[in-house]
Amino acid sequence: MPKTALIVDDSSTMRRLVRFTLTEAGFEVLEGNDGQDALDKLTATPGGKVDIIITDLNMPVMDGLTFIKQVRSRASGRFTPILMLTTESQESRKAEGKAAGATGWIVKPFHPQQLLTVIGKVLPL
Amino acid sequence: MNLDMEMFHQTFFEEAAELLADFEGGLLRLETAPDDLETLNTIFRCAHSIKGGSATFGFTEVAQFTHSLETLLDKVRNGQILVDSGLIQLLLESLDQLKALLEVAQGHASEAPSSLPLLAQMDMVIESVEGGASDADGVLWRVRLRFYPGDDVLQRGANPLFLMEQVAGGGHITSLECDISKLPSLKDMNPETCYLGWNIELLSEKDTAYFHEIFEFVADESVVEISAVDAFAEASGQFDQIAETASVPDTRETAKEAGVFVGNPEAAIAPSKTATVAIASAESHTLRVSTDKVDKLINLVGELVINQSMLNSVIQDFSMAKLPRLIEAVAEMERASRELQERVMSVRMLPIKHAFGRFPRLVRDLAAACGKQIDLQTSGEETELDKTVIESIADPLTHLVRNSIDHGLETPEDRRRAGKGVTGIIALHAFHEGGAIVVEVSDDGRGLDKERILRKAIERGMLSATDPAPSDETIYNYIFHPGFSTAERVTDLSGRGVGMDIVKRAIQGLGGFITVSTTPGQGTRFRVRLPLTMAILEGLSISVGEEVYILPLTSIVESIRPGRGDVRLIAGATEVVMVRQEALPLLRLYQIFRSTPIVTDPTQAIIVVVENEGRKVGLLVDALIGQSQVVIKSLETNYRKVSGIAGATIMGDGRVALIIDVPGLVRVSTGRLEYTSAA
Incomplete structure (x- = not known):
């Protein structure tokens, strides 16, 4: 069974890039254009969860940190690996993300292969 | 230095000597079979064990030297360095150096030649394959990894087991230990908390960064330590083992002390020297005995104890009806004690x-x-x-x-x-x-x-x-x-x-x-x-008058009773006895030891022909008593040196019998013979 990934970003370019890369790697890809949209998509998924979530932090409606906290507060999302996309690799953002429950991070811009490498660190492929 | 440590020194030196012998044997085998991995492993293990022991006991120089040696051998073992005559020569020289260093450590020698030239040579060989960069990808190293994840890593979607899998992908794991000591009882356990820690050692070609990368996302809240396995850390680990096997309660503490001062070579040198001097004198008094031999002894002593209680029960209310059982029990005891004697002697045998x-x-x-x-x-x-x-x-x-x-x-x-x-x-x-x-x-x-x-x-x-x-x-x-x-x-x-x-x-x-x-x-x-042994002698007991003497069996050629014409006087002074057309000087033991004989006529007495260095002498004695094994007691330490007597022994009946010094007697008599014939 293919693994499912949820990519949450307000930039459609970024979503497309991630979708392209992950589809190539054999993932089913779901998309959310902000935190709230992504939560809705999750709810609609069978079992209420995906194998990995990749989320941006700065988004309208619901930002990434809130989204992560929301996911972690759901029983189905407690142990899902969550990678956050950051433009600035500052420690403060990472710490905030981790405090919210993120598993790891990837710094933009990234090469498609780098994304797969980082996913490989949190999810057995 | 703590006394508890010294107890192990002797063991270490003995073990080191054995290891060095194996090392040497291995090297020589390697010369003819350079690809023999088993041999390579053997010599590597030898170096490794010596390093561990020496570091533990504070023989810093030995430890440092073996550390380099081990590094070199490790690369040989991994096929990075080829075995050729140059390498074998280097290893043989290193072996000699190691012997010299150990001599110093034992206090047998005051100083050893400097290790520096050899160390430099080893480094050159090592660097030639490393290209100078020791932790770049592609160079095999031994990684020690400690990973104690933060309590809440699970709650952030991290998977420690998966991290371990990634570690495993980075090399060959040689040891893995999961530390469950923080795991609480089931009722106190939060299933979403990580209580475990891992200690891993692996051989890897990946660099440190590779391993840090794996733990990137959990590094902040976890303990992640990545280090190369080095001499001293390993040595203290090894000491823990020694301490355990020896079950000396507070050696563990000592081990820690040792670990500390090993890390500080300056401080280590002085105490270790004083300690070894004390040991040097004790060396010849220790003996490594296979447990097998000791087990047999214990077993035999057990038999003797059973035997004794058997005898006790027979003797209580003894009646003639019990005689066969008494005889049986005594025979059994005799067998057990004879075997015990043999076994005890064999303890000294190597x-x-x-x-x-x-x-x-x-x-x-x-x-x-x-x-x-x-x-x-x-x-x-x-x-x-x-x-x-x-x-x-x-x-x-x-x-x-x-x-x-x-x-x-x-x-x-x-x-x-x-x-x-x-x-x-x-x-x-x-x-x-x-x-x-x-x-x-x-x-x-x-x-x-x-x-x-x-x-x-x-x-x-x-x-x-x-x-x-x-x-x-x-x-x-x-x-x-x-x-x-x-x-x-x-x-x-x-x-x-x-x-x-x-x-x-x-x-x-x-x-x-x-x-x-x-x-x-x-x-x-x-x-x-x-x-066979210097403590026990196979002897023939003979009697001269009231006295019993022992002749070492190895020096006896034959015993005869001469005919009337076989005893002659040469030059009117020296008595000889003809044995198979050979004139042998005749020594009347009663004259030499000034005792009162029962028999003085050679044709009524016994002549024991003894030999030393190809020279034979006939000894005139009263009678032969029998052959037995006797335990040699030194006369010199208990009394003083007596010419013609090699020692004494205690007979079965409690009497003391003197052991005759055959070489001494032969020298005296043949000297006399030459003297008289020249005169």
């Missing part, structure tokens, strides 16, 4: 390979030094000998082997000319022979040159040119005379004319003797006959 071990290396070095090709053959290495004998025989044997290589074996050209194979053979052969051990050192070389020995003997005034030619045996025995050497040039291997006489004296000191036989063009064989 296989002679302890003495043979040094020869492969010696032969190899000498062969190289004198340009000869030599095949060393040994047999009977498992033959057991008393520890004292083994320790004392190693040097004389070494001298014999050197001598055979230097003087006995020809150069390859000479051998070819003589129609022999170019490779000469040196054979060491040990075996039992009638209550004694025989060690033969033989070569297939040119044999002793009878003419030259004779010439030399005359030159040195050992006999006169006008004397009738002595027997071949006598001629060959001149090589054992002090100051005799036939070597045409003095080499650094052997042959300064000191040696063979010293060899002979050393062997006699052990209660043994040496003979030589030779066939011109075919070789020479030295035969060393040694007593």
Whole structure:
């Protein structure tokens, strides 16, 4: 069974890039254009969860940190690996993300292969 | 330094000596089979163990040296460095250095040559394959990884097991330990909390960064330590093991102290020296005994105890009806105690390979030094000998082997000319022979040159040119005379004319003797006959008047009762007895020991013919009592030296019997004979 990934970003370019890369790697890809949209998509998924979530932090409606906290507060999302996309690799953002429950991070811009490498660190492929 | 540590020093040194012997053996095997991984592993383990021990006990220099050696060997083992003659030479030299360092550590030598040249050489070889960068990808190293995840990593979607899998993907895990000590009881456990920690060691070609990368997302809240396995960390680990096996309660604390001061070489040097001096004197008093032997002893003592209670029950309310059972119990006890005696003696016995071990290396070095090709053959290495004998025989044997290589074996050209194979053979052969051990050192070389020995003997005034030619045996025995050497040039291997006489004296000191036989063009064989043990003697008890004496069985040729015409006086002073057409000096033991005999007429008495160094003497005694094993007690330590007496023993009935010093008696009597015949 293919693994499912949820990519949450307000930039459609970024979503497309991630979708392209992950589809190539054999993932089913779901998309959310902000935190709230992504939560809705999750709810609609069978079992209420995906194998990995990749989320941006700065988004309208619901930002990434809130989204992560929301996911972690759901029983189905407690142990899902969550990678956050950051433009600035500052420690403060990472710490905030981790405090919210993120598993790891990837710094933009990234090469498609780098994304797969980082996913490989949190999810057995 | 703590006393508890010193207890282990001796064990360490003994173990180190064994390891070095294995190391040396391995190196020599490696020379002929450079690809033998098993051998490589063996020598690596030897270096590794010595390193661990030396670091633990604060022998810093040894530890540092073996550390480099181990690093080098590790690369050899992994195929990064090829085994060639240069490498073997380097390893052999390192071995010698290591021996020297250990001598110093034991307080046997005051200083060793500097290790620096060898260390530099080793570094060069190591660096040649490392290209200078020691932790770049592609170089195999031993990684120690400690990972104690933060409590809440699970709640952030991290998966420690998956992280471990990634670690495993980075190399070959050699040890993995999951620390569950923080795991609470089930009722206190939060299933979403991570309580576990991991200690992993692996061989990897990945660099440190690779491993840090794996833990990138959990590094902040977790303990992640990545280090190279090094000498000192490992050593203290090893000490923990020693401490456990020895079950000394507070050595663990000591181990920690040791770990601390090992890390500080300056501080370590002084205390370790004082400690080793104290040990050096105790060395010869310890003995490593296989547990097998000890188990057998315990077993036998157990049998004796059972036996005793059996006897007790028989003796209580004894009646004649119980006699068969009493006899049976006594017989049983006799068997057990005899076996116990044998076993106790065997505790002191070691296989002679302890003495043979040094020869492969010696032969190899000498062969190289004198340009000869030599095949060393040994047999009977498992033959057991008393520890004292083994320790004392190693040097004389070494001298014999050197001598055979230097003087006995020809150069390859000479051998070819003589129609022999170019490779000469040196054979060491040990075996039992009638209550004694025989060690033969033989070569297939040119044999002793009878003419030259004779010439030399005359030159040195050992006999006169006008004397009738002595027997071949006598001629060959001149090589054992002090100051005799036939070597045409003095080499650094052997042959300064000191040696063979010293060899002979050393062997006699052990209660043994040496003979030589030779066939011109075919070789020479030295035969060393040694007593099994120095503490026990196979003896014949004889009586002279009221007294009982013991004659060492090894020196007895035969016992006879002479006929009327067999006893004669020579030059009106010296009594001789004719035995098989041979006139032997007759010694009346009662005269020598001034006791009152029962029999003075030789035809009514017994004459025991004893031999030493090929000279025979007849001893006049009253009667033969029987053969038995006696435990030698020194007369010298308990009383004083008495000429003609080698020691004393306590007989079964509690009386003291003196052991006769046959070589001494023979010397005195033959000297007297020569004196009287000259007069």
